[in-house]
Amino acid sequence: MKDQVGGNHKRARFEALCRSLRPDLLRFAFWLSRDRALAEDVVQETMLRAWKAQDSLLDEAAAKPWFLTIIRREFARSFERKRFVTVDVDELVAREEPMLAAAEEQNLAELRAALFKLPDEYREPLVLQVLMGFSTAEIARELGLSGAAVLTRLFRARKQLRTLCGEDTSLDPES
């Protein structure tokens, strides 16, 4: 009886954790994969793995990076299992148009399309910083890069994005 109560409590806590993190996890997976269906699958699989490995989460405050690490691994696994066909970025944008164009403003839709065009190595740290609120050190740890490399990628990501969006870049530094 005592075990059952403990099990229910553990399960309830885990469910609450998943509920609170799921919106951001889905967004992260979406920007990582640029594919809504794949993002849903990866997050679902991530939750399964997280449930199995929950004893390794020692501090709930560290749950977000813990889940993100699982998502990144799961995303990499899905690439190993599946031979993805190379798709033109414009086709990707067209395929995900309902989601990208759900913006209330035209410039947001354009910005989302531009984000699709960013190389993965620039898009991922940018999403971690802006969407997930990660510090440079946390991004470096997550991606296995030095702090300087992360800052370089973030700099290039914004520079490319601003150019893609037709921003006034006359004051932007060259490199």
Add this chain to the structure above:
Amino acid sequence: MIDCTRYRQAMLAQPHDADPELREHRASCPECTLFTERLLRFESGLQRALRVAVADAVVPLRPRAPRRALGFRKGWAMAAGMVVAVVVAGGLWLGVPRSSLAADVVTHMQEEPQAWRRTDVPVQSAALQDVLRDSHLRLAAGTGLVSYAASCHFRGHQVPHLVIQTEGGPVTVMVLVHEHAQKPVQFDEQGYRGVIVPVAGHGSLAVLTRGPATDFGTIEHTAHRVLDSIVWTEDPSAPRP
């Protein structure tokens, strides 16, 4: 002292960097001030662009056969059942129309982590005025440095979501004109601590901080300071056209 190139490189990598050296350079360079204003405007759009509507992307509310490519394993049936329950609960949770006001405020905070940065860069005055004007209010002097202002969709209405920088760190304020509270409510949920206070004739005000460092007395003091600085520009009891 850093030069303009170094300043702009640093800002493009970390637009909310509060490094004193950067701040000093910005204060002395009109061109870099202009560059920063443009960059922060772009950054605000970027934050909104990345926050795609999750409701459009949620996992279906009923179990489905996972894709073979993802290697669903038989031995995980129990865990799968649990996760389906989480997914269903999550879907319902998103759809519940009138859950606890405090819980909804906390949920909204979790969707905007970027708003919690400690910074000394104020939000653009025009952007702040736009957000406040929509809710028929303005802020008098003495509110403190407002570093973030957005008009957010919350319980079927657009509401002002502000972040004010205080000595204890960033504090979030939501002006909830359509949510009437009978009495002040304190809450401490999922890492957020805050208060919801009634505002006579204007719904309520939610003020919250992240983490346990700030006590309720300080949060309530901030709430009353913000309330004192709000100037309503429209009488809600006046007949509307």
